Amino acid sequence: AQSVTQLGSHVSVSEGALVLLRCNYSSSVPPYLFWYVQYPNQGLQLLLKYTSAATLVKGINGFEAEFKKSETSFHLTKPSAHMSDAAEYFCAWGYKYIFGTGTRLKVLA
Amino acid sequence: DTAVSQTPKYLVTQMGNDKSIKCEQNLGHDTMYWYKQDSKKFLKIMFSYNNKELIINETVPNRFSPKSPDKAHLNLHINSLELGDSAVYFCASSQEPSVGTDTQYFGPGTRLTVL
Numbered sequence: 001a002q003s004v005t006q007l008g009s010h011v012s013v014s015e016g017a018l019v020l021l022r023c024n025y026s027s028s029v030p031p032y033l034f035w036y037v038q039y040p041n042q043g044l045q046l047l048l049k050y051t052s053a054a055t056l057v058k059g060i061n062g063f064e065a066e067f068k069k070s071e072t073s074f075h076l077t078k079p080s081a082h083m084s085d086a087a088e089y090f091c092a093w094g095y096k097y098i099f100g101t102g103t104r105l106k107v108l109a
Numbered sequence: 110d111t112a113v114s115q116t117p118k119y120l121v122t123q124m125g126n127d128k129s130i131k132c133e134q135n136l137g138h139d140t141m142y143w144y145k146q147d148s149k150k151f152l153k154i155m156f157s158y159n160n161k162e163l164i165i166n167e168t169v170p171n172r173f174s175p176k177s178p179d180k181a182h183l184n185l186h187i188n189s190l191e192l193g194d195s196a197v198y199f200c201a202s203s204q205e206p207s208v209g210t211d212t213q214y215f216g217p218g219t220r221l222t223v224l
Contacts, residue, residue, distance in 0.1 A: 032210040043113070043199055043215030044152075051210060088150060094209035097142070097154040097165070104150075 004033075004093045006100035014108045019063075019078040021103045023091030026072065032094035033074045035065055038102075039087045047089075050074060061085070081107045112136050113216035115200050121222045122190055130185045130219045132200030140164070141183035142213065143175060144199040152199070158183050187221075195223045 007022040025031050032051055036044040048059025055067045061084075065076045074091060086107045091100040113134045122128055134141060142165075143155040157165035161177040172188045187194060197218045205211040 034212070036215075038150075041218075043201075043217045044213075045215065046212045049212060090152065094211075097157075097209055099152040102150045102152075 004091050004098050004100040006089075006091050006103050008103055009101065010104045010106065012106040012108055013081045015083055016080050019076070019081045019085065019105065021076040021089050021091075021105065023065075023074045023076065023100060024072050025074060025091075025093055031067075031074075033065075033067065034092040034094060035059065035063070035074075035076050036090045036092060036099075037087050038090065044090060047076070049094075081105075083107050083109065113200055113202055113214050115198075115216040115219050117219060118217065119220050119222075121224065123224055124190055124192060126190050127186070127188045128190060128221070129187070130198055130200075130221070132183050132185070132216055134181055134200075134202040134214070134216075136202055136204075136214060137181075138202040138204050138214070139180060140203045140205065140211075141177065141180075142201040142203075143183065143185050144201060144215075146197040146199060146218070148196070156183075156185075190221075190223045192223050195221055197221070 003026045005024045034049045035047040038044045048057045050067045058064045063078045088102045116131045140159045142157045146152045155169045156175045158177045174186045177183045197220050199218050200216040201213040203211040203213045
Protein backbone atom coordinates (compact mmCIF):
# COMPACT_ATOMS: atom_id res chain seq x y z
CA ALA A 1 0.00 0.00 0.00
CA GLN A 2 1.17 3.46 -0.79
CA SER A 3 2.18 5.50 2.20
CA VAL A 4 4.11 8.44 3.50
CA THR A 5 6.34 8.03 6.54
CA GLN A 6 7.70 10.83 8.64
CA LEU A 7 10.51 9.81 10.94
CA GLY A 8 10.42 11.56 14.27
CA SER A 9 7.17 12.85 15.67
CA HIS A 10 9.07 15.53 17.58
CA VAL A 11 12.20 17.38 16.54
CA SER A 12 13.94 20.04 18.62
CA VAL A 13 16.58 22.39 17.28
CA SER A 14 18.29 25.47 18.60
CA GLU A 15 17.53 28.81 17.04
CA GLY A 16 19.93 29.29 14.13
CA ALA A 17 20.58 25.57 13.71
CA LEU A 18 19.80 23.43 10.69
CA VAL A 19 16.30 22.04 10.44
CA LEU A 20 15.91 18.58 8.91
CA LEU A 21 12.52 16.89 8.81
CA ARG A 22 12.39 13.49 7.19
CA CYS A 23 9.80 12.10 4.80
CA ASN A 24 9.90 8.83 2.91
CA TYR A 25 7.29 7.70 0.46
CA SER A 26 6.26 4.34 -0.82
CA SER A 27 4.80 4.55 -4.24
CA SER A 28 4.95 2.90 -7.61
CA VAL A 29 3.58 5.91 -9.44
CA PRO A 30 5.34 9.22 -10.01
CA PRO A 31 4.93 11.02 -6.72
CA TYR A 32 3.40 14.38 -6.25
CA LEU A 33 4.74 15.27 -2.85
CA PHE A 34 3.92 18.19 -0.62
CA TRP A 35 5.06 19.71 2.63
CA TYR A 36 2.46 21.58 4.63
CA VAL A 37 2.87 23.49 7.86
CA GLN A 38 0.26 23.83 10.60
CA TYR A 39 0.67 26.55 13.18
CA PRO A 40 -1.21 26.12 16.47
CA ASN A 41 -4.97 26.28 16.09
CA GLN A 42 -4.76 26.94 12.38
CA GLY A 43 -5.32 25.07 9.16
CA LEU A 44 -2.52 23.69 7.02
CA GLN A 45 -0.72 25.86 4.52
CA LEU A 46 1.57 24.86 1.70
CA LEU A 47 5.31 25.14 2.20
CA LEU A 48 6.36 23.58 -1.09
CA LYS A 49 5.55 20.83 -3.54
CA TYR A 50 7.35 18.51 -5.91
CA THR A 51 5.78 17.88 -9.30
CA SER A 52 8.75 16.37 -11.19
CA ALA A 53 9.96 19.66 -12.66
CA ALA A 54 13.07 19.89 -10.47
CA THR A 55 14.41 17.66 -7.72
CA LEU A 56 15.32 20.56 -5.45
CA VAL A 57 12.24 22.51 -4.54
CA LYS A 58 12.29 25.85 -2.80
CA GLY A 59 9.38 26.92 -0.69
CA ILE A 60 8.31 29.74 1.53
CA ASN A 61 10.08 30.97 4.67
CA GLY A 62 13.47 29.64 3.54
CA PHE A 63 12.47 25.98 3.44
CA GLU A 64 13.49 23.63 0.69
CA ALA A 65 13.18 19.92 -0.02
CA GLU A 66 15.04 17.53 -2.25
CA PHE A 67 13.35 14.68 -4.05
CA LYS A 68 15.61 11.62 -4.13
CA LYS A 69 14.09 8.79 -6.10
CA SER A 70 16.84 6.33 -5.20
CA GLU A 71 16.13 6.86 -1.52
CA THR A 72 12.35 7.42 -1.95
CA SER A 73 12.77 10.48 0.20
CA PHE A 74 11.60 14.08 0.22
CA HIS A 75 13.25 15.59 3.29
CA LEU A 76 12.55 19.16 4.33
CA THR A 77 15.41 21.44 5.34
CA LYS A 78 16.06 24.99 6.43
CA PRO A 79 19.60 26.25 7.04
CA SER A 80 18.80 28.35 10.09
CA ALA A 81 15.83 27.81 12.37
CA HIS A 82 13.80 30.72 13.63
CA MET A 83 11.50 30.76 16.63
CA SER A 84 8.58 31.37 14.30
CA ASP A 85 9.22 27.99 12.60
CA ALA A 86 7.81 26.14 15.59
CA ALA A 87 4.83 24.26 14.20
CA GLU A 88 3.59 20.88 13.01
CA TYR A 89 4.88 19.81 9.60
CA PHE A 90 3.17 17.32 7.34
CA CYS A 91 4.49 15.50 4.32
CA ALA A 92 1.75 14.45 1.93
CA TRP A 93 1.35 12.33 -1.20
CA GLY A 94 -1.00 14.04 -3.57
CA TYR A 95 -2.43 11.19 -5.62
CA LYS A 96 -4.26 9.58 -2.74
CA TYR A 97 -4.33 12.54 -0.38
CA ILE A 98 -2.25 10.59 2.09
CA PHE A 99 -0.65 12.62 4.84
CA GLY A 100 2.19 11.59 7.07
CA THR A 101 1.68 11.54 10.81
CA GLY A 102 3.35 14.90 11.23
CA THR A 103 6.50 16.18 12.92
CA ARG A 104 6.29 18.78 15.62
CA LEU A 105 9.22 21.16 15.38
CA LYS A 106 10.33 22.90 18.53
CA VAL A 107 12.85 25.73 18.32
CA LEU A 108 14.90 26.40 21.42
CA ALA A 109 16.16 29.86 22.26
CA ASP B 110 -10.68 38.18 3.01
CA THR B 111 -10.65 34.61 4.26
CA ALA B 112 -10.04 32.14 1.43
CA VAL B 113 -11.58 29.07 3.06
CA SER B 114 -13.83 29.65 6.02
CA GLN B 115 -15.58 27.24 8.34
CA THR B 116 -18.31 27.67 10.91
CA PRO B 117 -18.44 27.07 13.73
CA LYS B 118 -14.89 27.09 15.04
CA TYR B 119 -15.85 25.08 18.10
CA LEU B 120 -18.72 22.66 18.52
CA VAL B 121 -19.53 20.88 21.76
CA THR B 122 -22.46 18.51 21.77
CA GLN B 123 -23.93 15.40 23.34
CA MET B 124 -23.77 11.88 21.96
CA GLY B 125 -26.65 11.07 19.68
CA ASN B 126 -27.17 14.63 18.47
CA ASP B 127 -27.06 15.76 14.84
CA LYS B 128 -24.82 18.65 13.85
CA SER B 129 -23.57 20.45 10.77
CA ILE B 130 -20.35 22.21 9.87
CA LYS B 131 -20.34 24.75 7.07
CA CYS B 132 -17.53 25.52 4.67
CA GLU B 133 -17.20 28.22 2.06
CA GLN B 134 -14.34 29.11 -0.27
CA ASN B 135 -13.99 32.33 -2.24
CA LEU B 136 -11.08 31.19 -4.37
CA GLY B 137 -13.18 30.10 -7.32
CA HIS B 138 -11.92 26.55 -6.95
CA ASP B 139 -13.71 23.58 -8.46
CA THR B 140 -12.83 20.97 -5.85
CA MET B 141 -13.51 20.87 -2.13
CA TYR B 142 -12.63 18.38 0.58
CA TRP B 143 -13.31 17.36 4.13
CA TYR B 144 -10.56 16.00 6.36
CA LYS B 145 -10.64 14.64 9.89
CA GLN B 146 -7.67 15.25 12.22
CA ASP B 147 -7.63 13.12 15.33
CA SER B 148 -6.07 13.85 18.69
CA LYS B 149 -2.70 12.53 17.47
CA LYS B 150 -2.77 14.99 14.57
CA PHE B 151 -3.34 12.20 12.05
CA LEU B 152 -5.05 13.73 9.03
CA LYS B 153 -7.35 11.63 6.89
CA ILE B 154 -9.41 12.58 3.88
CA MET B 155 -13.13 11.93 4.18
CA PHE B 156 -14.76 13.34 1.05
CA SER B 157 -13.98 15.25 -2.09
CA TYR B 158 -16.40 17.11 -4.33
CA ASN B 159 -15.73 18.48 -7.77
CA ASN B 160 -18.27 20.98 -9.05
CA LYS B 161 -20.92 19.73 -6.61
CA GLU B 162 -20.31 16.11 -7.56
CA LEU B 163 -18.97 13.55 -5.07
CA ILE B 164 -15.58 12.26 -6.20
CA ILE B 165 -14.08 10.62 -3.14
CA ASN B 166 -15.80 8.92 -0.23
CA GLU B 167 -13.19 7.28 1.96
CA THR B 168 -15.07 4.59 3.88
CA VAL B 169 -16.70 7.12 6.11
CA PRO B 170 -19.73 5.94 8.13
CA ASN B 171 -22.96 6.93 6.44
CA ARG B 172 -23.78 9.04 9.49
CA PHE B 173 -21.59 11.60 7.74
CA SER B 174 -23.23 13.25 4.76
CA PRO B 175 -21.59 16.01 2.76
CA LYS B 176 -23.77 18.45 0.90
CA SER B 177 -22.62 20.83 -1.80
CA PRO B 178 -25.29 23.38 -2.78
CA ASP B 179 -22.85 25.06 -5.15
CA LYS B 180 -19.18 24.74 -5.93
CA ALA B 181 -18.23 27.35 -3.35
CA HIS B 182 -19.83 25.51 -0.45
CA LEU B 183 -19.36 22.07 1.04
CA ASN B 184 -21.16 21.39 4.27
CA LEU B 185 -20.78 18.36 6.50
CA HIS B 186 -23.75 16.95 8.34
CA ILE B 187 -23.22 14.35 11.04
CA ASN B 188 -26.06 12.24 12.44
CA SER B 189 -26.13 10.40 15.74
CA LEU B 190 -22.82 11.73 16.96
CA GLU B 191 -20.50 9.31 18.75
CA LEU B 192 -17.59 9.88 21.12
CA GLY B 193 -15.18 8.79 18.40
CA ASP B 194 -16.31 11.62 16.18
CA SER B 195 -14.49 14.07 18.42
CA ALA B 196 -11.76 15.59 16.26
CA VAL B 197 -10.83 18.66 14.30
CA TYR B 198 -12.51 18.76 10.90
CA PHE B 199 -10.83 20.68 8.12
CA CYS B 200 -12.35 21.84 4.90
CA ALA B 201 -10.05 22.45 1.95
CA SER B 202 -10.26 23.43 -1.68
CA SER B 203 -8.12 23.20 -4.79
CA GLN B 204 -8.31 24.51 -8.32
CA GLU B 205 -7.95 21.33 -10.28
CA PRO B 206 -10.20 18.33 -10.33
CA SER B 207 -9.33 15.67 -7.83
CA VAL B 208 -6.06 14.34 -9.16
CA GLY B 209 -4.13 15.18 -6.05
CA THR B 210 -1.48 17.26 -7.78
CA ASP B 211 -2.78 20.65 -6.94
CA THR B 212 -2.19 22.70 -3.84
CA GLN B 213 -4.94 22.47 -1.29
CA TYR B 214 -6.05 25.49 0.70
CA PHE B 215 -7.27 24.64 4.16
CA GLY B 216 -9.80 26.29 6.39
CA PRO B 217 -9.02 27.04 10.05
CA GLY B 218 -10.75 23.89 11.27
CA THR B 219 -13.74 23.07 13.45
CA ARG B 220 -13.02 21.40 16.76
CA LEU B 221 -15.86 19.00 17.49
CA THR B 222 -16.19 17.62 21.01
CA VAL B 223 -18.77 14.94 21.67
CA LEU B 224 -19.63 14.41 25.34
